[in-house]
Amino acid sequence: MTATTKRRAVPDSDGTRKDAASGQRRRRGPRQDNRRALLLDAAAKQFGGRGYHAVTMREIAGGADMLAGSVYYHFPSKDDLLIAVYEEGVRRLAERVESAVADIDGSWEQLAAACRAHTEMLLDDSDYAQVILSVHPADVPPGRDRLIALRDGYEEYFRRMIEALPLPPGTNRAALRFTLLGALNWSKNWYRPGGMTPAQISHEILEILRCRLADKDQQQ
Amino acid sequence: MTATTKRRAVPDSDGTRKDAASGQRRRRGPRQDNRRALLLDAAAKQFGGRGYHAVTMREIAGGADMLAGSVYYHFPSKDDLLIAVYEEGVRRLAERVESAVADIDGSWEQLAAACRAHTEMLLDDSDYAQVILSVHPADVPPGRDRLIALRDGYEEYFRRMIEALPLPPGTNRAALRFTLLGALNWSKNWYRPGGMTPAQISHEILEILRCRLADKDQQQ
């Protein structure tokens, strides 16, 4: 159930408060021991591991050494908490991919670096990123469109990278993108620590697609 | 919560009852208006569309024009109902793939036929098949291993088909299988009726992988 009214002022998503537009007495900011971030971490771990509906507010709160009611000081509802986690997940994924690509030359090499960063985040490095895979947008009807927009926004990075590849004319780049992302994301279903590393997985998958991705002048 | 004790005898999964091992008086079988199958259909539709935890017993029962309590005549718990649906999903998938492959010659052509059947089932033809994608085995702790075994058993078809392909020595066939199934299954996240058909999707994905799958003597 979505929150309809707020009993108290709830902080903005960045955890800071702003002055009223008119120059009234200055408000106080958040305290230093603010555990909002800890709470978001706990939510990410739970949502990422078990999906939206399997996780309870009491479990999330417990993960941050709180009680369920206290969560509502930071987030107006469970839906909003999930959306905040999802946003942070997309933000971190995008950030990591961007920085992985930053100093790389060559469209193919850039895509490889992005895929590696993407896979490492999903499989090992980030509970937040896993939320993007574990949570189905339809789980949260009021936030559905927002989640889809966030996911699409992130995938836009890959669309542009594949757009930049030199490919034989007539290549279905959309299908290429779906195949690549599908194969990478699906690895969460069979990845086991101790087996192939995330980097190896992403490398292997790209290698399988490579002869198709490569134009004549790049063959091997 | 898992059922701990059964108050009454519950029919077997095929809806028939068997005699006690010793030759006691013959039991009566199920009536003709038995709505067990209808109930299973309703459960498949709900589980397949929204996952395990988002679906309630009342919704499932309502889908078969029953009340929630009546479900427990046929299945001892929600867990068992999900497992029954999952089993049926795997059974139907396997059946469809087997019959699609039956009259096809050539290892490549067989794989293509199997992928097409697989994709059509997942995207259009079967609520049961979609359960395999929508339900995470970890959603049902007591049935987790059973679900994983079922899924692995089905994927064994693809393992054998890829095993039979003539490929360059040293090819990582496991990675190939994961890539293929991942790309196919992921299509559920972006498939929209009116766009590419399931057959086109499966064809396109295989085409992208083809140059890798094909040995020298099969190139084009």
Added chain:
DNA sequence: TTGAATACCAAACAAGCGTTTGTTTTAATA
């Protein structure tokens, strides 16, 4: 036609859910 097993219904149950409420503790400011 009877009798027993089948296949439900109607209603409740305890437990757990997301959320609200009133109060209290804590920390930063003045």
Added chain:
DNA sequence: TATTAAAACAAACGCTTGTTTGGTATTCAA
């Protein structure tokens, strides 16, 4: 140091959940 907002707790609320219970039509074999 007194004040005030921030950030929590403790306890409940109303509702929904999966499940149980006792009863009742319906069906089919004898």
